[in-house]
Amino acid sequence: MKQEGATPAAQLTRKYPSSKETPADATPRQCTERALADLSPGAIFWCRAFIFVLTFLLYASFHLSRKPISIVKGELHKHCAPPNEVELSSYKEYAIQIQPVKKLSNESRCGWEPFDKNNYKQLLGALDYSFLCAYAVGMYLSGIIGERLPIRYYLTVGMLASGLFTAMFGLGYFYNIHNLWFYMIAQIANGLVQTTGWPSVVTCIGNWFGKGRRGLIMGIWNSHTSVGNILGSLIAGYWVSTCWGLSFVVPGVIIACLGIVCFLFLIEQPKDFSCACKPSSSSKSYMNGTNKFGVHKPTLNLKETDKLQDPAMQCLLPDRENCMVPLNHNMAVNGEGGTRMSAISFIGALQIPGVIEFSLCLLFAKLVSYTFLFWLPLYITNVEHLDAKRAGDLSTLFDVGGIFGGILAGMISDRLEKRASTCGMMLLLAAPALYMFSAISKMGLEATVVMLLISGALVNGPYALITTAVSADLGTHKSLKGNARALSTVTAIIDGTGSVGAALGPLLAGLISPSGWNNVFYMLMVADACALLFLLRLIRKELQCKMDQTLFKEH
Secondary structure, three states, rough: OOOOOOOOHHHHHHHHHOOOOOOOOOOOHHHHHHHOOOOOOHHHHHHHHHHHHHHHHHHHHHHHOHHHHHHHHHHHHHOOOOOOOOOOHHHHHHHHOOOOOOOOOEOOEEEOOOOOOHHHHHHHHHHHHHHHHHHHHHHHHHHHHHHHHHHHHHHHHHHHHHHHHHHHHHHHHHOOOOOOOOEEEEEHHHHHHHHHHHHHHHHHHHHHHHOOHHHHHHHHOOHHHHHHHHHHHHHHHHOOOOOOHHHHHHHHHHHHHHHHHHHHOOOOOOHHHOOOOOOOOOOOOEEEEEEEEEEOOOOEOOOOHHOOOOOHHHHOOOOOOOOOOOOOOOEEEEEOOOOOEOOOHHHHOOOOOOOHHHHHHHHHHHHHHHHHHHHEEEEHHHHHHOOOOHHHHHHHEEEEEHHHHHHEEEHHHHHOHHOOOOOHHHHHHHHHHHHHHHHHHHHHHHHHHHHHHHHHHHHHHHHHHHHHHHOOOOOOOOHHHOOOOHHHHHHHHHHHHHHHHHHHHHHHHHHHHHHHHHHHHHHHHHHHHHHHHHHHHHHHHHHHOOOOOOOOOOO
């Protein structure tokens, strides 16, 4: 009988009082299993709910801090046509008239220097490219580093630094800075530190939620991307016309504050409550200063432990059917008795079935999504002739559609148990939707609203599914033989490859848009077709599977 009010750690100690019952060569997943063995289903539910909400808010703040640049573009460069009441025979005559007039503010009539020139689209594209290129390069390193550092510390430092560099861009307004390199350096630094976010939160949420209904759960959770974009648009839009520097400073303060919250409250994985793994007396250990370091090469059959698990516990663990911890996976035991398997290598993560295909697919899917993220408000300003604030508010509908698209993709993939086929179906529909958007958006505001919702759902649906449920599935693939430390690296590879497309998309849009917005949409449709092309092999494999076989089995 459990004592009333007993702590989980005390209950755990009573259940596993000796190292014999909790062997030193247990895997991290077994530590997780034993740490929650005595927790009630209700306690597990509330722990999961807390982590779900916390990581949701943490990564929403990352996107909140990325969005202002797209809103402020309309203020950095304004339409500078002469007033309607002034009728001049030529622009030269008009320029002569206004030449002696002294500027009343630090802003030119066509926007903020140096973005007030005719090549403003290329300059604004360079800002996007500097951020996204740094993000893409940093992402490959971030996952590898994140596997070897505590997630809580790593994510906290990244969020504080992100707040600093986001606010730094806005300080250019208050200190009247007109040097292009200042803004590009701020973007590059921000892009590097923001790579700490995604691998960290996906690893954390993957540790707490197993494969059961993972598509739906992560589809809902991934709406933080759209929620962050919406909040970023609204916050930046509030100050964009009066003091655009605050459009960056306020989001910077918000993400920094949430970084402190992360440090205080984030729980990386269930076994952090209490891990009962202790070193056994039979294990070989080597002295290293005051700490002991043991290396074990066991072959551990995990079927036997399944009998001890209830359904709630099974959801925490990956697919381990016929799972054997291989001899070539080293497990390090520190002096406190903690056991962990060595992190997977970059090449080893690439060898996981499906990682390369989904990475290349995400490259083109993210190209489309981030082109909309950075250029949609400016497109709406040009087509609908709205001011920067109203265009920013209207662009949030694309993210609203993305919320429903991510949830819908997760539900369909869970029901069909076919991730690649679900992505392929939405990509197939996205290309004609983009063409319709380019044609119908010129017909009026109402048509633009409808097409923003539809396009947002179809464009962001595959992107959301690949970066969440698919990444988590591949990071806990049964070919890893129980190594739970691959999730961050796999997530970083997939999202890092996607970030290459995210860097190329806005850059190409900046180069192509002077020739006409229609050409930008043609480029986006070609990118969608390429994304679908890289999934064809996986789709064919899924469709050939027997009905009684599932690629992502719920335990």
